[in-house]
Amino acid sequence: HNGIYLASAGDDAHVCIYEHKPVSAASMYGTNLLNLDGNGDNNADNNKSKAVENWQRIKILRGHNLDVVGLAFAPTDTFLASCSLDRDTPIVIWNIDATSLASTNSMVLRPHKVIGKDVHQSAVKGIAWDPVYSYLVSSGDDPAICVWNTEDWSLVKKLGVESGIFGAVGTSEAENEKNSGQSFYDLHPELTAQLSLFRRVSFAPDGSHLCCTNANMSGKPIAAMISRNGWCVSGDGAANLVGHKQAIVSSRHCSAFFSFGNAGSNENGNNNGKASNLKYGTLVACGDKRGFLSVW
Numbered sequence: 001h002n003g004i005y006l007a008s009a010g011d012d013a014h015v016c017i018y019e020h021k022p023v024s025a026a027s028m029y030g031t032n033l034l035n036l037d038g039n040g041d042n043n044a045d046n047n048k049s050k051a052v053e054n055w056q057r058i059k060i061l062r063g064h065n066l067d068v069v070g071l072a073f074a075p076t077d078t079f080l081a082s083c084s085l086d087r088d089t090p091i092v093i094w095n096i097d098a099t100s101l102a103s104t105n106s107m108v109l110r111p112h113k114v115i116g117k118d119v120h121q122s123a124v125k126g127i128a129w130d131p132v133y134s135y136l137v138s139s140g141d142d143p144a145i146c147v148w149n150t151e152d153w154s155l156v157k158k159l160g161v162e163s164g165i166f167g168a169v170g171t172s173e174a175e176n177e178k179n180s181g182q183s184f185y186d187l188h189p190e191l192t193a194q195l196s197l198f199r200r201v202s203f204a205p206d207g208s209h210l211c212c213t214n215a216n217m218s219g220k221p222i223a224a225m226i227s228r229n230g231w232c233v234s235g236d237g238a239a240n241l242v243g244h245k246q247a248i249v250s251s252r253h254c255s256a257f258f259s260f261g262n263a264g265s266n267e268n269g270n271n272n273g274k275a276s277n278l279k280y281g282t283l284v285a286c287g288d289k290r291g292f293l294s295v296w
Helices: 100-101 188-194
Strands: 005-009 014-021 054-062 070-075 080-082 091-095 113-115 124-129 135-140 144-149 155-159 209-217 220-227 239-242 248-253 258-260 279-281 284-288 293-295
Touching: 005 070, 014 070, 014 080, 054 100, 070 124, 080 124, 080 209, 091 135, 100 188, 135 209, 209 248, 209 284, 220 284
Parallel strands: none
Antiparallel strands: 005 014, 014 054, 070 080, 080 091, 091 113, 124 135, 135 144, 144 155, 209 220, 220 239, 248 284, 258 279, 284 293
């Protein structure tokens, strides 16, 4: 969150951490830097360009055995969480405090903590920290949402099929796809959730609720808003975002709050628009497997 470090991961089962380094015009030639101008065009021969960023790999994080599909920096920047398709190391917590990153003893960092094994029954494809660093949330193909306490990494809550937000995955072929002219996955959109590599969950900026992707209800793909108050799928802060035709695989809350009055209504009489009567809210964006984006 300080803009100094960048993390990347891939199907080599490794996580790499890069540090932002200053670079001079004289040193950028002969390197693997791509110098782009303000229009995004390659401007490597223009000495006047200043749009150069130099990221140097400083650590390799080894501990997963299969593809790493999710990364999340803790709000304090002292830990990094990663999730993988590997059921033996579904979620790994890495200690990336200043001392660990500055150490020159080894380029390789080993896991600080492995969590989720035998709790998630399938691959974990999404993780998110709550804004005040009290909880870490993971989303897996079980399907399940797990909430972890960051003090001792214990399981606080697990929301599975019984919660109702994942529906019942039906495998019956009672609907005839030949007669309908639709594919099996068009007839069963709830099954497409398991075909995605991603389950990007997202906390509201105040941590009051969590947007759970890859959910479905009555056979329809939804994003479920889970209330932090008891991690409930109903009540204040809980809602179902309905409208996509394919599995919702990614969500992201806006980091800012917006204030709005009651213009055009008589709810507050002459107090409409006064600071003491303003309401506050935020925005969340959801993306699905078809490439459609919705903003709520």
